[in-house]
Amino acid sequence: MRKLPKKRDFPVSQVRRYLEPGPIVLVSSHHEGATNIMTLGWHTILEFSPSLVGLMISSGNHSHEMIRASGECVINLPTTAMTDTVVGIGNTTGAQVDKFSRFDLTAQEANEVDAPMIGECHASFECRLHDAAMVEKYNFFIFEVVKAHVASSPKHPETLHYTGDGAFMVAGKVISRRSLFRPEMLG
Amino acid sequence: MRKLPKKRDFPVSQVRRYLEPGPIVLVSSHHEGATNIMTLGWHTILEFSPSLVGLMISSGNHSHEMIRASGECVINLPTTAMTDTVVGIGNTTGAQVDKFSRFDLTAQEANEVDAPMIGECHASFECRLHDAAMVEKYNFFIFEVVKAHVASSPKHPETLHYTGDGAFMVAGKVISRRSLFRPEMLG
Numbered sequence: 162m163r164k165l166p167k168k169r170d171f172p173v174s175q176v177r178r179y180l181e182p183g184p185i186v187l188v189s190s191h192h193e194g195a196t197n198i199m200t201l202g203w204h205t206i207l208e209f210s211p212s213l214v215g216l217m218i219s220s221g222n223h224s225h226e227m228i229r230a231s232g233e234c235v236i237n238l239p240t241t242a243m244t245d246t247v248v249g250i251g252n253t254t255g256a257q258v259d260k261f262s263r264f265d266l267t268a269q270e271a272n273e274v275d276a277p278m279i280g281e282c283h284a285s286f287e288c289r290l291h292d293a294a295m296v297e298k299y300n301f302f303i304f305e306v307v308k309a310h311v312a313s314s315p316k317h318p319e320t321l322h323y324t325g326d327g328a329f330m331v332a333g334k335v336i337s338r339r340s341l342f343r344p345e346m347l348g
Numbered sequence: 349m350r351k352l353p354k355k356r357d358f359p360v361s362q363v364r365r366y367l368e369p370g371p372i373v374l375v376s377s378h379h380e381g382a383t384n385i386m387t388l389g390w391h392t393i394l395e396f397s398p399s400l401v402g403l404m405i406s407s408g409n410h411s412h413e414m415i416r417a418s419g420e421c422v423i424n425l426p427t428t429a430m431t432d433t434v435v436g437i438g439n440t441t442g443a444q445v446d447k448f449s450r451f452d453l454t455a456q457e458a459n460e461v462d463a464p465m466i467g468e469c470h471a472s473f474e475c476r477l478h479d480a481a482m483v484e485k486y487n488f489f490i491f492e493v494v495k496a497h498v499a500s501s502p503k504h505p506e507t508l509h510y511t512g513d514g515a516f517m518v519a520g521k522v523i524s525r526r527s528l529f530r531p532e533m534l535g
Binding site: 184204206249299303317320322327331332337 | 511
């Protein structure tokens with residue numbers, strides 16, 4: 162049996178720890194019996210509580226309509242161990258390919274949404290559409306993270322950060338300047 | 349005389365190369381004779397052309413009103429060489445401190461906006477407010493990058509990616525999977 166990272170519940174107000182550094186993520190969706198996965202690098206944290214994130218999901222993606230119609234998705238965090246899978250997912254379309262099957266990924270049932278989590282990823286954040294006001298004009302979806310699952314170790318896995326043109330920066334090393342922060346700036 | 353990175357004009361449609369990886373940035377502003385600088389990790393690319401970026405600038409920041417009133421800012425990219433400066437800027441307020449002077453930074457005149465560029469940074473992106481529709485509700489500003497300046501080398505400097513709690517991930521190493529991309533996915 163395949164060994165998947167064992168994920169634990171994680172506070173939704175702290176998902177910035179994984180998303181603020183700007184990694185490429187895999188967004189999984191479900192609509193009318195079909196699932197899909199897309200790569201996404203255009204996202205930002207918007208608020209701690211409620212836990213809001215903004216995702217620019219281009220209307221050219223097969224996932225766009227599925228996510229718009231279902232009002233849900235899961236944001237999954239891949240590590241550098243999944244680099245070729247990430248590239249493969251970004252270079253195929255869910256209109257032609259069942260991505261879980263093609264890339265041999267494990268669909269795990271989520272708690273709060275019908276979109277599946279990707280078992281191989283380090284973290285999965287279940288999201289429900291919070292505000293669609295900017296979707297028509299900018300393809301910009303504002304989601305609330307309603308449930309978060311994170312592997313307990315490593316605390317900061319090596320992640321991929323897309324630069325365009327087929328190249329990724331890798332982040333992994335961590336430096337702390339905690340002692341230089343005012344207490345109210347931490348947390 | 350201090351040696352500053354020599355920056356060249358860079359295509360505004362390609363600023364994703366530096367911003368999509370999700371680095372912490374220094375946002376400089378100018379309003380009614382005063383300047384300010386803030387650290388910011390909550391940003392996303394929204395479009396190639398026009399070159400749109402979205403920035404969540406909390407209303408608790410002194411910069412918020414300056415940027416809202418002037419409709420302008422400069423997004424500057426610091427490298428790991430500036431780590432302590434970045435932390436210092438994030439832990440002081442422009443209401444009490446002249447940040448260029450306190451942190452011994454060089455204010456350079458921009459071409460298209462009145463906000464100053466930070467000479468010590470690797471890149472500076474001049475921005476004009478494009479859409480303020482989400483400012484009231486989410487403190488989310490959509491800017492157009494109207495002019496970009498980037499140091500010619502290194503192509504991918506070591507950058508800081510904030511995780512919260514006083515800790516940064518460092519990205520620097522680059523891996524390319526260009527050969528695995530469909531041609532229309534590159535660029």
